[in-house]
Amino acid sequence: MSQDDPVMRAATPADAAAVWSILAPVIRAGETYALPRDMSEADALAYWLGGDRQTFVAVRDARIVGTYFLRPNQAGGGSHVANCGYVTDAAREGRGIARAMCAHSLRMARDAGFRAMQFNFVVATNDRAVGLWRSMGFEVIGRQPEAFLHPEHGYVDALVMHRALS
Amino acid sequence: MSQDDPVMRAATPADAAAVWSILAPVIRAGETYALPRDMSEADALAYWLGGDRQTFVAVRDARIVGTYFLRPNQAGGGSHVANCGYVTDAAREGRGIARAMCAHSLRMARDAGFRAMQFNFVVATNDRAVGLWRSMGFEVIGRQPEAFLHPEHGYVDALVMHRALS
Numbered sequence: 001m002s003q004d005d006p007v008m009r010a011a012t013p014a015d016a017a018a019v020w021s022i023l024a025p026v027i028r029a030g031e032t033y034a035l036p037r038d039m040s041e042a043d044a045l046a047y048w049l050g051g052d053r054q055t056f057v058a059v060r061d062a063r064i065v066g067t068y069f070l071r072p073n074q075a076g077g078g079s080h081v082a083n084c085g086y087v088t089d090a091a092r093e094g095r096g097i098a099r100a101m102c103a104h105s106l107r108m109a110r111d112a113g114f115r116a117m118q119f120n121f122v123v124a125t126n127d128r129a130v131g132l133w134r135s136m137g138f139e140v141i142g143r144q145p146e147a148f149l150h151p152e153h154g155y156v157d158a159l160v161m162h163r164a165l166s
Numbered sequence: 167m168s169q170d171d172p173v174m175r176a177a178t179p180a181d182a183a184a185v186w187s188i189l190a191p192v193i194r195a196g197e198t199y200a201l202p203r204d205m206s207e208a209d210a211l212a213y214w215l216g217g218d219r220q221t222f223v224a225v226r227d228a229r230i231v232g233t234y235f236l237r238p239n240q241a242g243g244g245s246h247v248a249n250c251g252y253v254t255d256a257a258r259e260g261r262g263i264a265r266a267m268c269a270h271s272l273r274m275a276r277d278a279g280f281r282a283m284q285f286n287f288v289v290a291t292n293d294r295a296v297g298l299w300r301s302m303g304f305e306v307i308g309r310q311p312e313a314f315l316h317p318e319h320g321y322v323d324a325l326v327m328h329r330a331l332s
Contacts, residue, residue, distance in 0.1 A: 030242060030243055033242065034240035034241055034242045034243050034244035034245075035241050035242045036241050036242045037242060037243075039242075073313075074200035074287060074313070074314075075200055075201050075202050076196060076199065076200045076201045076202045076203060076205075077196055077200050077203075077289075077314045077315045077316065077317075078200035078287065078313055078314055078315075078324070079200075080315060080321075081310075081313055115312070115321075116311070116312070116313075118310065118313070120286070121240060121244065123243075141308055141309060141310060141311070142307055142308020142309070142310070142326045143307060143308070144247075144284065144307060144308070144326070144328065145282070145307070145328065145330075146281070146282070147239075147240070147244055147247055147282075147284070148240075148243045148244055149243045149244075149246060150243065151243075155246075155281075158244070160308045160310070160326060162310065162311065164311075
């Protein structure tokens with residue numbers, strides 16, 4: 001299998017089934033995103049492909065292997081900070097897809113004029129994500145005590161992570 | 167004028183005009199909430215009275231003098247932490263209304279089974295709010311650098327404030 005960086009493109013309605021196939025195991029597992037584990041496909045797609053955000057897919061070897069969204073983290077006086085969510089195909093973790101999506105999102109956010117990017121709720125036990133975001137220049141600027149009920153670990157902290165774009 | 171604690175009750179659709187009269191100056195000023203300064207009345211009421219939250223009004227001398235909402239701060243594994251937003255009638259600030267609303271919300275949240283309460287975006291220049299929340303037992307657990315564009319002070323920090331309910 002090719003280990004080239006995946007190609008990013010805007011998601012379209014025709015990608016819905018592929019996007020859901022990537023989101024579903026992550027939502028059902030309930031270990032990394034604060035979304036209802038029983039969230040319906042329709043609700044999940046309405047969230048991920050919502051009109052308040054840009055959604056992208058990562059394509060490698062003609063397959064969608066990841067997806068992310070980019071949106072303002074707050075409205076009004078907070079709209080100069082970007083927020084993203086990323087999900088990689090569970091069968092293809094550890095192959096640089098999340099890193100490639102994050103790098104793309106940082107470029108897109110900078111080009112769109114955002115001054116910073118923030119992740120509001122990084123589950124502290126998600127070591128792979130925390131390490132990756134740190135390696136991409138993000139710092140922990142807040143720790144929410146016992147903010148996430150992990151199905152295996154119980155109540156665990158959630159981190160706020162931030163980096164400037166300049 | 168009476169300085170008795172205001173009475174709290176659930177907001178009803180009939181309160182919409184009074185709620186908007188309290189929200190409007192705060193939204194238009196753009197100094198404390200990350201909402202669009204030109205937000206329409208309909209959009210503001212849809213937000214403040216949304217189906218995903220409980221909304222209350224504070225009544226003193228038969229007038230609505232404040233309003234707040236209570237909701238889960240996150241979905242799924244984060245739904246045991248509450249979030250609130252409070253607005254006091256601008257003509258009646260400094261008379262204990264915000265404190266009474268916060269005290270009521272802490273009781274309501276505890277009774278509803280929430281384990282903690284968190285405010286995600288307290289503008290750091292909002293000294294009155296920051297001091298009040300500290301006096302109510304909240305601690306700063308995160309600082310978002312230059313996260314808010316204040317119309318007078320420029321880019322200022324926003325705080326994440328938290329307290330346990332037990």
